Amino acid sequence: MLFVTLIATAILGLGLASYLRMVSTQNYSVARSQAWNRAIPVLEAGIEEAMAQINKSTSAASFVANGWTLVGTNYVKKRGLGDEAYVVKVSTAANPVIESEGFSPIPLATGEFVSRRVRATTRSSSMFTKAMAADGGINLNGNNVRTDSFDSTDPLYSNNGRYDSTRRKANGDVATNGDVLNIGNADIMGRVSTGPGGAVNLQNNGSVGDLAWHTGGNSGIQPGYVTDDMNVDFPEVTAPYLIGLPPLAGSVGGTNYSYVLSGTGTQYSMSSLSLSGNGSGNRVMVTGDVSLYVSGSVSISGQAGIIIAPNARLRMYVAGASTSLGGNGVMNSNASATNFSYYGLPSNTSVTFNGNAAFTGTIYAPQAALSLGGGGNNAYDFVGASVSRTVSMNGHFNFHYDEALGRMGNDGGFVVASWNEL
Secondary structure, eight states, X not given: OHHHHHHHHHHHHHHHHHHHHHHHHHHHHHHHHHHHHHHHHHXXXXXXXXXXXXXXXXXXXXXXXXXXXXXXXXXXXXXXXXXXXXXXXXXXXXXXXXXXXXXXXOTTSTTOEEEEEEEEEEEEOOXXXXXXXXXXXXXXXXXXXXXXXXXXXXXXXXXXXXXXXGGOBSOOOEEESSSEEEEETOEEEXXXXXXXXXXXXXOTTOEEEOHHHHHTTOOEEOTTOEESOOOOOOOOOOOSOSOOBOOEEEEETXXXXXXXXXXXXXXXXXXXXXXXXXXXXXXXXXXXXEEEEEXXXXXXXXXXXXXXXXXXXXXXXXXXXXXXXXXXXXXEOSSOGXXXXXXXXXXXXXXXXXXXXXXXXXXXXEEEEEEEOSOOSSSOSEEEEEEEEEEEEOSSEEEEEEGGGGTSOOTTOEEEEEEEEO
């Protein structure tokens, strides 16, 4: 009996030990799984910090200003988050590659960590992926209002980089985060988008669709050319500087101008810009690659205007409440809309364009009500793209979107292009 009892006790003890071992292993596996899952949001925090850094930094000096260290061809940073931590590195390539490794402690296992690593590639993001975008309402009133597109970098869809109605495309998209888009009788050669549950209102002659749809004389919206999934954040504009050189009068080619902006990378500033009347003496001549910060309002009327010489570029930052581009407006001698960039700061709440001359450039003023009226004597009118709070278009106006803007530059910062766990 004693022998049988010992054998039975041994069997029961072995079974209990096995069960306890199984429970312990299961608890460890659950704890490790929890740590494994937590490692992802930890490394994501590293990627978020890296994205913020590359979108903020404009030079190698500014990149290392926030605790980053240059190691070989990568900027590296380590940050602890309580018991957890991440190590992230960013390559110095034109389109940075981010590698982030997150470390999470395993509960019930002192000193043991789980780590996971992800590599994310980035690409530059343009602000101008649509012909016309707004955060609020869009009203396209009047007659002979039209949008279409071309590609200044493709000879099949441009004439020496310029818009040509015989080589146009139908990507003149109009989009709003709001819930109402009034097309009226406009011809939208492209797609339209509203915020969730939004409505697109057309009158009898309004038309939205591709080239064949418009060539066929159709009205209404072509099937598949309207969506209600627009939900885009338009970041506020921050002036890159506040005090620059004061623009001075000057002569170019024997012609006198109110202001001459020259040089490469030169930064100018002024309290306000007001030009009116006739003659070149009431004009701004831009001969270099320059920036202009205007702390007050802008008003151009009569025969006055801003002239951008061939191969010159102007980035204009306006903090004043209103901007009125009348008269000859902005005369851009270049084919590319990137040669004139208008940026409205949060305090810039009104931008009015009534020029008779053709406009080639971009407008990014996410807090401004953009009003486009009049139109020139031909079908050129507005070439480029715009982002604003609202849009109101009246009279005869043709809006031509340059599709190259969606691929050029990184004015919209960098975004993640791919994401792979290593």
